[in-house]
Amino acid sequence: MFAFDPQSNPYPISRQATYARNGMVATSQPLAAQAGLDILKKGGNAIDAAIATAACLTVVEPTSNGIGGDAYALVWVKGKLHGLNGSGPAPKSISIEAVKEAGYDKIPKFGWIPVTVPGVPAAWAALSEKFGKLPFKEVLEPAIRYAEEGFPLSPVLSKYWNRAYQIFKENLKKDMFKHWFETFIPNGKVPKAGDIWKSPGHAKTLREIGETNADSFYRGELAEKIDQFSKDNGGFLTKEDLASYRAEWVQPIGVNYRGYDVWEIPPNGQGLVALQALNILNGFEFEARDTVDTLHKQIEAIKLAFADGFKYITDEIHMKYSSEELLSESYAARRRNLITDTALLPEAGDPSSSGTVYLSTADHEGNMVSFIQSNYMGFGSGLVVPGTGIALQNRGHDFSMDPNHSNALVGGKKTINTIIPGFLTKDNEAIGPFGVMGGYMQPQGHVQVVMNTIDFGMNPQTALDAPRWQWMKEKSVHVEHRFAHHLIQGLAEKGHQMQLAVEPNSFGRGQIIWRDPETGVLIGGTESRTDGAIASW
Template sequence: MDRRTFLASASAVAAAPLSAQQGRPSPQPAVPAPGQGGAPTRTGGPLPGRWVEGEARFVRPDVGPGDRPVGASFASRTAVYGVSGAAGTAHPLATQAAIDILRRGGSAVDAAIAINACLGFLEPTACGIGGDCYAMLWDPRTRQVVGIAGSGASPRGLSLETVRARARSGVLPPLGAVTVSVPGTVDCWWELHRRYGKLPWAALFEPAIAYAEGGAPVPDIVSYYTRRSIAAFRRPGTGIEEVANALRTYAPGGEGPSVGQVFRNPDLAQTYRLIARGGRDAFYRGEIAERIDRYFRRIGGWLRADDLARHRSEWVKPYAADYRGVTVHALGANTQGLATLQMLNMLERFDLRAEGFQSPRSIHLQAEAKRLAYEDRARYYADPNFARVPADWLVSKDYAAERAKLIRPDRINPAVRPGRAPSNGDTTYFTCADRDGMMVSMIQSNFRGMGSGLVADGLGFMFQDRGQLFSLEDGHPNIYAPGKRPFQTIIPGFATRGGEPWMSFGVMGGDMQPQGQTQIIVSRVDYGLDVQSAGDSPRWHHEGSSQSMGEDGPGLPATGLLRLETGVPDATRAALAGMGWAIGEPDGGFGRYQAVERRLDGATRVWAAASEMRADGCALAY
């Protein structure tokens, strides 16, 4: 088949005319968590004839995309190409800032820091300096993939007894000071810049300061999620110690910015100025640290200046697994990065190419691999400074072979459990590349929604609620402890081929991230999709495991819920239900993807960058 004209076969997309006209049934209603997910697809009834003003979505499952003359029929756009540099982010202004930094002679690390600072203002629904940050990059000097973990620990003055007293049904609340851990982002930027930066530190904050002071129109997705989060913060019984600062910062008009409304954050601009002048110490030891300490004392929280002063990022060696000739790299530490490698190791045992793109068997095998990997994720993943994580065993081919035997080719496994280890042994993603061959894959997040709901007096950023992912179960490796890093969902992606860099990529979105990364690799390696169409391809998202990590909604079936985007063929949807899967309607929780691919035209290096349609962003190259 010609790769430039990728069309689904008739057998894969055949569907009953009635279901195409009336929409798809929804056995399980969508129940998005506060600050996450999107408006559910309409099901049943007449299809809308126009987009009603005030509605967040205009859903017509019977209407497909326009016809492109080349490429995948479902692709939203063409990848962008350049020879000097490239970037893909979730906001066009952040992408533009990255290209400006690269044109000024900055490194890919310089551009990534500038991107992240901009997104802290432009996309506060997903990230900010109140959260954590992880990165992998290709170092052209050492010709290695390098990793860094910018993850903060829980306050040392917050005891397990206090945490348990604040828990609800054995789970930490999603909002309030009890979920706040030390923000790791600024120190992560600092360490990256010390090793790989070219431009002066202060120069990297100039675009973000200009945007935050002058203002920028708010795009659709950011507006939608800001308003959802503001509504969640105002809801009675949330337990948030104070919401006035958050409302003053993000919803001065009451509900949050509408689409196209110019939003400003002068407090954040001033905070960025302090960091630009004083470096990481301004945040962790200087004026900002003092103001954070005073704020949490005022509201009865636990984060203190001493917690901030103790924080340090950690350079880590990524783990890797070969998948049909492509080496996929992932961070271990306290992240879920190993799950991507576990899934791919199991899937390598099956001939997905023969099963076919978007076929029932292909999605079934991938989702079953997810279920098995996530059982191990719930059992073993934790801060390795506090628990023994059997990472080498988890990502081994021998273990994958044993786990793959549990996957039935035509029927869901009714019960899966974690393997037994040997006894001896809302997020934003962005990527960029520079003229020297460096590629940076970076992900940053405040965790659920906009974060904890807490904004320190006059600082203009929200603190993360990552502590909600701690376990409260005695003996669990991820059990809460003072000064411990919680389990992290945010993971950058990177792939090499033949010892050369191939693709820096990521799919944001909580537990969707390993699932999304796996689908990207499968789409590219097994189904031949290009860097753009791999991101635009319809996705699946499985929710649930035997041990919740604080992400799943209530009332899930015993085998979890398999959500399918509307682009998944109806015949595939019906066949999966016949295999025993509980099928759920899409809820907007399928992640947002960016990527940069390295290509060669003879001896000339070419960058190909992509940004999918699920985000407000774009990719640029020059």
């Protein structure tokens, strides 16, 4: 497998990796991880555990995801990797002209305009139907219980909850937003760490989703409630948009990086950016992680990959260039040749001339799941469907209002999506799921975690705990406060505009589960930057 030393621990904050044999769940909330483990112990498989964990996360981490969001999954079953795109399109009736007529020159962050069709319930149901062992409604029971009975907030969760409240109280003045405050700020008080929060409407909705295999959400009573709320407030989303939606099984895309195959979901997700960067970096040799040369080349590769991603990635059928063209070795070589000893201003190339939660699960049968879901920008649009606990996403905010842009707003089209699950294989055998959530940090986190593992031999926990950098724009790079001063200075001398991050939790939150192909032992790491936990047996 990997050449990492299980005892190595070069970073002071790092815990040791977790080892287990029968099953493992890694995610950002201990209660959700334990819920997934309970499902494994009841006879469920990794897919059942992933659904249970994901459903729980909509309750115990609503600051990052919800029933009204999007989801993606990479699923390893019986020697094959499957991809699921659970993102939704823009309502069919929306258009650039309609948004302008509503008084906007760009798509707002809040309200009905940025709301796209939620894919989360359909994704859960599709996973259960295709690969689950236990009844769908049974795997939702832990989430229902937490929503009905309540749970105590954890420290990092309470911080993000309060931050969202501070933003929303200043920006969400219209009557349609009152249901968010009623749901998440009960009695006008922001829950703090240790406070019990519950949502009976959320529990009722989860139960209805479980009993109808999510059909109620798209073609039943829940769809009617969403449709009516939209009509009452001038929204574009209709029950017809919901009724026509299906989660889509897709073929994962990947690149070979030093003998390992790194897999992502194809566009409209931004996993393509991570793969492009790794393709570029594959042409270099790296002697050590913490050197100016290594970091410089990583940053430059990410900049080039993002330049292409921002210009070309959208709903796949609307893309100018295919994933295969953007991931070709010849194109990677041309992009690689642009990297010099000094920082560059990134520009998109031309191949033709050449707020989220993440979880990993594994079971004793060899099944493994890499799953991610999000409402975007924390709580999303600020809209909660009355009486349901359904917080609606604002993913449509990323559409362009330029009709000539690849990602231009069009009714029925999917926008570029930041959420990306990752998966690693070698010689057609599963190594395991990995992910780092956090907006446009995600591809950057994927690259850093993959290289920490493959190039630098770090175990899963140390690979996650290692100090991270984040390219922001142009030559601007943020680093964590634990970054060595000599590295910051050396990168600055190469022309990078270096800055210690103001927000210490802006570098993503990741999870990893690797399986040793010889022994079957599971090796997990969980994020130290949040309330992360691994449940295993």
